[in-house]
Amino acid sequence: MKATVSSLPATMTLSDGTVIELPPENAPTHSNTVRKITGNTILAGLGLLFLVPMLWLILASIDTNATWAIEWPHFSLSNFQAVLTGSLLHSLWNSVILAFLSTLIASVAGVFAAYSFSRRKIPFKGALLLFILFTSGVPLTIMVIPVYEIFAHFGWLTILPTAVFLSVTSLPFEVYLMKNFIDAVPEDLEEAARMEQASTLQVLWRVIIPLAMPGIAAAAIFGFVNAWGSFVVPLILISNGSQQPAPIALYTFLTLPKPEFGNIAAYSLVFCVPVFILYAASSRLFREGFVLGGGVKG
């Protein structure tokens, strides 16, 4: 929330009783302008620094003769045409299914769990929370082998069970994130709902979720990004080539003896688009922050 002139107190009482007038933060004083310009410049500089690595990606994708080196491109959109067809497009669709399902499962399970941890008395709560935290440090590359054996036994080496496993990989972080934000929702709002005989589900749906939405959205986006970019898990757990998601296709591209860098770059850019759309759509939630005051509880 940007402080506006009208929302600031006009006066303030110091400890010795003197009353003084406060200058508005964004009043056009000299120091304010200088600060703003410096801030903007530094910000722009940082933004450029972050952009530089992406330059190759952008330039190579519109270049017909792309290589690892950065060079002035032979402009063409043929790379994009080439990657938005056939099996590559299908891999993108597989990624959508995988990430969407995984996020759905993780977010729903996460909200329930986070609410329960936040509000309710749970036996061994501290230990359980620690256990959840601890599972997020487990290296996936080792975990995947026992899971592979289990899934192979049941014939689950396909995209749906893999989505379930992926949801588990982002569940711990999501629970922690959501719990933090749910902690910040004041209890009296819930009390009021309960007084009106609201069930737990109704409380969740009408009070908690809307108010903790930035945190829930952040956690869900985290889960989506996690599943969207997941590489090792689908590599091992999906044995059917036609069900493999985009990162595998991309990696396969890279390891070919004759890599088409232009296609690789174009495909990577296309691959980033859905996630960017997600961010843009939800950025409103982040901008508004949450209006309840109080910091994030540790």
Added chain:
Amino acid sequence: MKIASYMKKATVNKLVAGTAVMALAAGSTVVIGGTGAVAASKVTISVAYAADTTFDTTPLGLTWWTAVKKEFEAKYPNVTVNLVAIHGGEPDFLTKIALLYHNSSTAPTLTQFPSTEIALYQSSGYLMSMSSLLKGSSWFAQYPTVIKNEGNIGGQIYAVSAGENNNGIYYDKAILQKAGIKLPWQPKTWNDIVTAAQAIKKAEPKVIPLWLNAGTAAGPNGAGYGILNLLAGSSNPTIETSSGKMVVSSSGLLQALNFYHTVFADGLGAPTAQLFSPNNAPNIPSTDFAKGQLGIAVSANFIGGNWTKQVSFPYWPQASTAMGVAGLPSASGKGYASTLSGWDYGISSHASSAQATATMNFLNIAQDSTNLINAANWAGWVPPVQSDWTVPLYTNFAAPFNEEFGKLLPYSSELPSNSNYSAWVQGIEQASGLIAQSPKTTGAQAMASMKSYVTNQLGPSSVTTLP
């Protein structure tokens, strides 16, 4: 009466004949029915292969496998072939195969895998002995002994070669001419190579004088296309002793590493940006040569195939006249040296006898002259059948490279395949990479770092030093 008796006789004859035919028919139906009961029932075999890293391009691989499957299923309609295409780089392919083999229900009936894995799969009990199945295989009988023995463990054949890789020297004729070197060029000693590279550097400073694979980025195969060839031609080429210990210090290793030091310290080698490139550094020489940016390369036979239209990495029709091939001399100057490794077929130990027979029939088709040579051309192999080395389908493909490397194959020696090899090859690749990156590192220093690394990984009882 006579006519009647004649007719009777004829009738009787006919009857007899008819009965005989019927009996035969019935008998053979019984016979056919017997095997027919088996032959008529469906057999399914699964064939696993690396979709992206065996053949030069993924589409070529798909074409070849689909064609063989089609040919086979037309001839044996009661057998269904499930092609299991495994995508990803070679390390991922190997991991997937290991996982598939782990479970008897998912083990592929027939697998195509690198020769360096044979002993590992066999000692895990994954492979069936093919010795009896191979009896009467005309193609296997024509393998040179060294290739036949690739899959020989304890007297039984557990794997048969689909194609081989050997190594030699490629050189750009124009660049060598400019450097004042007489053509055709055939270096007699390692020093000849260094001198030529130095001359190239003087005459054409912008060109990479000599390509030597270095570092770990190319995976375990990189060394086989690089320093291991020098080791094979050194004074002591032993990698593994007869007791199974890996050699971590020897005069041969020192010679090979010293050569690397001489080359890189003089600035004659390729930049690490290319050598350590994460995608298939061993294939980069074909691009460099086509751009006229490379003088000499020690590399594998598949480079020649890269310049054909089918592979196009890149398409360079002038390659046949612009490039020359020479054998890599041994350090002593006597003869040539090269490593030998390839891709092999193995049958799962869990295959039923019907499946094993069907698989053998499949192999007979996959290994017939046309299919075998097509595979060799499209995967960058030398065909394992010696007579194929002079067949036009092979020699005309990547002329003159295919023919030249076929000629060089008898000089190559097989790479080991045991469980300690992967750590050992990582060690030597790291040593070569160390020199490429810090050329001041001497051969002795690199060897010492390799010794400590491999000893650390395998334990002191699995390593040994030789004079």
Added chain:
Amino acid sequence: MMSTAVLDTTTGPHVAELWKTRKDKERTKWSSILLLTPALGLLLILFLIPMGFAVYLGLTNLTLLGPTSIHWGFTGMQNLSRLKQDTEFWSSLWTTGFFIGGSIVGVVVLGYVLASLLQRATSWLRIVVGGIVVVSWMMPAVTAGMTWYASTTGNGTFATLLGTPNSNFLDAQPLLIVTLANIWSMTGFCMLVMGAALRNIPSEAIEAAMVENASTWQRFRLIVLPLMRGTIIAVVLLTALLSLANFSLIYIMTQGGPGTATNILPLYSYQQAFSFNNLAYGALIGNVMVLIATVFGVLYVRIASRS
């Protein structure tokens, strides 16, 4: 709420009712457990059990291939003593430490600077820069690894822009470069979280400090830092854990090389398990990673509760 003074609290059927509505001692409701079931169920079956198996694996001699891939068993302390003597492991531990430490510093500092600058920037700049940083976070590791490889290798973006086309930064300082790549790919999330937390700092507090002519640094130290403590600690933990588990980014960029310069624990564990076929030893290294993560978690809980 019932007043206990009015009713007889010692006898009668309504005693049971009263006990149910006691507010002084909270009771575990069945619905709480029910709420936890999906999450805990998933974690138990798909995490705890495989993880337990992985822990056990670390003390066996299972290999991916070879005789001990079929006939394997418990080997007790053997792998542990190998670990103790494994120089590669200790060097990997150090490399991982540098990677994590560097990433934490970079992510937290950059994230905070960006978040606070973003708050006061002009709106179009905020959208553009915010968008760029978030995109860098959202880029999947495979892509991020590729772009950083292209940017830092010989003839890459940085080399060309700095006018020294042949400089190969990646091979010259591999650990530093991959750490920078990691920071680049994680700052976005930190920026978002810190931005949300910054908005919660009451403006009155800032104003009060400005009136008393507090410098930017003092404002930061005395007001922002304490109020953001929880967020900062959470971000530090998250960065540490994610960096500890980082695999794809470094795998694409250097495969753990050149040599063993960037062979952090996840890569070394993968190398042992899949390149050298030592599944059990690789699992043990993985277990070490889990231990380290636990230490981080415990530290987090300790520090966070010290308010």
